[in-house]
């Protein structure tokens with residue numbers, strides 16, 4: 001399966017530095033394409049200029065969230081068709097920062113995923129346990145519950161990517177061991193079998209403090225089909241080196 005590496009820029013980047021980073025990555029992709037698929041997820045204000053900067057490079061574009069509705073009276077929100085219109089083929093949904101900051105429930109994440117798929121986007125749905133859930137031995141139960149409740153019905157690998165992101169690993173510099181990542185990803189694969197006919201083809205990304213120093217080891221773990229990269233995606237050299245670790 002072709003691995004996927006998505007860069008989640010979060011709420012970072014003004015026009016000049018965001019476009020410069022996108023141009024730099026596009027130039028690298030044109031000069032020496034990597035085997036993996038690479039997607040940039042800049043803030044909404046940069047979607048269109050980044051789309052222009054990466055045109056013809058083979059790099060893809062993704063949003064960081066969408067509303068459950070396609071359009072309407074929702075001040076400050078973005079509908080999935082708008083992301084598609086701006087050039088996106090992916091959207092990150094249910095990131096723990098949105099689950100925490102905006103009180104997004106599994107049901108909301110599921111409705112967003114339905115909206116994303118209806119608009120022709122591939123939903124990158126994030127799941128992951130908190131430090132307290134891990135400490136009390138509830139890692140896999142949490143992840144399975146989030147999958148069962150956040151994923152839309154009628155799934156296909158073309159329209160769904162799962163990102164396993166332990167909340168305590170995000171931005172902390174700490175990661176689970178390769179063995180722990182392997183067991184959670186295996187459990188996710190098993191859970192997907194009940195939910196998607198082509199479960200074996202659904203890509204399962206790992207996210208949380210992925211760096212050039214740990215990317216190769218994590219990429220070698222069974223059922224790790226790529227990465228969702230936050231902090232390191234803001235540095236062209238680091239992001240490219242992580243993507244190169246995925247082949």
Ligand code: PGA
Nearest residue numbers: 170171208209229230231
């Ligand atoms: P991090 O973030 O790589 O900075 O830990 C990952 C994410 O939140 O997607």
